[in-house]
Amino acid sequence: MNKVILLGNLTRDPELRYSQGENALAIARFSLAVNRKYSKNNQEPQADFFNCTAFGKQAEFVEKYFRQGGRMLLVGHAQNDNYTNNKGEKVYSVQIIAEEIEFAEKKSSTASSVKIPDPSAADDFMSIPDDVDEGFPFN
Secondary structure, eight states: OEEEEEEEEEEEEOOEOOOOOSOHHHHEEEEEEEEEEEOOOTTOOEEEEEEEEEEEEHHHHHHHOOTTEEEEEEEEEEEEOOOOOSSSOOEEOOEEEEEEEEEEEHHHHHHHSOOOOOOOOOOOOOOOOGGGGGOTTTT
């Protein structure tokens, strides 16, 4: 079984490109920084960096809604991305291919951006007097 689950922050804005040909396919490349659970001797937390790729509608979704620093939950699989460079040296790397992507912002960061309505502000709803409860059929 080859399954990867990552929860991390984007290290840069996603790069979106389209494949060539009649049926062009969207391809988004991005990198996730995932904090390690434990640090050594109370040092600063360490992170691992994963190169990720999303395809199709998911790639367009990533490019449209995610920016550097954004928190993402990614489910996918690992794939070898080995190649030979200009010097004839074999380069070994792993690419994470996204299968599912979700927003994973912390409550504290999203709560500050949500506007809570002022209860004292006037609205379009009529005030119901307290003594009218007996007239409602669902009491």
